[in-house]
Amino acid sequence: MVPKFIVGKCIICGHSFMNNNIYYNKKTCSKECFLKRLSVMNIGSICSLETREKLRIANIGRKHTEEELKKQSLVQTGRKIKPHSEEQKRRIGLAHKGMKHPPRSEEWKQRMSIIMSGRKCNPLSDETKRKISLTLKGKQHSEEHNKKVSLAVNYPSLTEGASDDDRKATVD
Numbered sequence: 001m002v003p004k005f006i007v008g009k010c011i012i013c014g015h016s017f018m019n020n021n022i023y024y025n026k027k028t029c030s031k032e033c034f035l036k037r038l039s040v041m042n043i044g045s046i047c048s049l050e051t052r053e054k055l056r057i058a059n060i061g062r063k064h065t066e067e068e069l070k071k072q073s074l075v076q077t078g079r080k081i082k083p084h085s086e087e088q089k090r091r092i093g094l095a096h097k098g099m100k101h102p103p104r105s106e107e108w109k110q111r112m113s114i115i116m117s118g119r120k121c122n123p124l125s126d127e128t129k130r131k132i133s134l135t136l137k138g139k140q141h142s143e144e145h146n147k148k149v150s151l152a153v154n155y156p157s158l159t160e161g162a163s164d165d166d167r168k169a170t171v172d
């Protein structure tokens, strides 16, 4: 006869169990607790209909004690994905910094261009356009600015070689 030893506590109900218990290596004391443990572990995954039916029957009429609920909650807490710590975030950031984009194909660029052009801005309503127009009309330009704009419009070739600063001044 196999000597009976208490080998541990059921992770579901907290009862001690012996090593002659066929569920002891599953860390549960009974079939009922084992099925419960399975159901806890399978949360989020799809069980077969048969498994679900078994669980349903096993759980009928059973009320959880405070203790059980606490334990189940603990089991589930361990399953949650913890947010990254600051240190982890820093390391992830560093790992990504040296990353290079894969070479962009012409096709990729074209597709991206189409996607991005669709996002520029929403079409302006007439009301918005009117407001913008009013705002711009009220704006006073310097003599210098007006001269540059006039030059750019009438003699575009003259301003082609202009430096970035000159161009900015024209836009202003």
Ligand SMILES: [Zn+2]
Binding pocket: 010, 011, 012, 013, 014, 015, 028, 029, 030, 033
């Ligand atoms: Zn148990």
